[in-house]
Amino acid sequence: MNHQKLLLQQTVNHIHPLSEEDFEDFYTLFKPYTAKRKEVLTQAGSVEKYLYFVLEGLQRLYYLDEHHREATLVFSYQANFGGVLDSMMNQKPSRYYYETLSPSVFLRASYAQIEELLINKPAIEVLLRKGLTGVFSGILERLVELQCFSSEEKFQQLLRRSPHILQIVPHKYLANYIGIDPSNFSKLINSIKM
Template structure:
């Protein structure tokens, strides 16, 4: 748990006493390849931290999947709008590869946030990071060309090229699979 504790401290310097209350609340869980962590229509009850594996969140509309995000170590995962506001998830969260995660029941974290200002600040800082990431991605989708989005993706997450089906990567980048293949074929060998 020490690497996870260090990760949390980088988000917000939580005092050891508070960290000692937070860490035992997390439990390790395992999911297989193509197994769902959350399905659309379910209410998310847990925050997750990725120890191993790759996950994908996507939206399904008219039979077509729209990839929203990929998560992999070390990062948090889940469907935030479902967990935070206790509403049915509009999205799916699926494991692309076998995954090992830490899971925290959100109601336990809520109780701890009421009792510990440091725990509340930690969650606020985490929420801020998620919001900034979402806004950054939205800006990329609206202002960058396909080629620019592809290059930004390669700089940020090149390891996903060989681990994730290209149709999901193309969807994430907001392009069709043919354009993705053309951009991929232009890469130096």
């Protein structure tokens, strides 16, 4: 089994194990795709067409308001699914951008093909539901952090969830994710015992 397929299967098994046949049917939907650094894969206002599986690289999902202020919402990196999931599942225009922060290698499947497979493969529908439930749980945790935690507590939570994040995400994006000015980020790092 090639490395890409194995990585996808390990991630799928962590969410909801599939039979060999169901996994093969799911895997055949995914095609290789590469993107350059700072490439916008999904624009606000467009409908997400793909489910991405990250093999290499770093991406972010962000919101841009009418004053051109950005809010980084989510990072994706190796062995994560990515894309604008609400737009894909609802087939409605996205309010968010999905962009690469580094050169990236993906496997990606079109939503139309996934939708077709869901009709005949209930286990894949369960996989998708469990995956989305996990995403929803993460969003609720993040809302609590945003409303109740100090910047230091938000940063500590982020490091607990993703201890390697400091090595892969540029600090200006981490500062944006936490909601502080980038100039204060180095003070925050120095104030926390790691």
